[in-house]
Amino acid sequence: DWWWKTQNEHPEHSTIVPIICISDKAYLTNFSGNKSIWPLYMTIENILKDIRRECSIRAWICIGPLPTIKIDNVESRIQ
Numbered sequence: 001d002w003w004w005k006t007q008n009e010h011p012e013h014s015t016i017v018p019i020i021c022i023s024d025k026a027y028l029t030n031f032s033g034n035k036s037i038w039p040l041y042m043t044i045e046n047i048l049k050d051i052r053r054e055c056s057i058r059a060w061i062c063i064g065p066l067p068t069i070k071i072d073n074v075e076s077r078i079q
Contacts, residue, residue, distance in 0.1 A: 018045035023066060038066040 007016055023038045040063040043052055052059045 015046075019043075020045055021063070022060075025068075036068055038068060040064055040066055 003016075010016070019042060021040060021042050023040045025036050025038055028035045028037065041060045042063050043060045047059050051057055
């Protein structure tokens with residue numbers, strides 16, 4: 001198994017920490033001209049998923065916003 005082989009190649013008392021990053025569109029207030037941002041959140045996969053899903057536990061941290069811009073005069077090729 002790749003995971004155990006890779007883990008065994010590291011020094012004793014060390015571990016691999018898988019990182020999960022997500023982003024989802026968030027709208028700003030109407031006073032900003034209906035602009036939106038994509039906040040980037042991060043957690044580690046070593047936290048049990050039942051714990052990660054609880055909002056009150058705060059297992060996710062916001063790394064920062066990814067700003068978006070609207071591009072005019074560009075046609076979408078997806079139909």
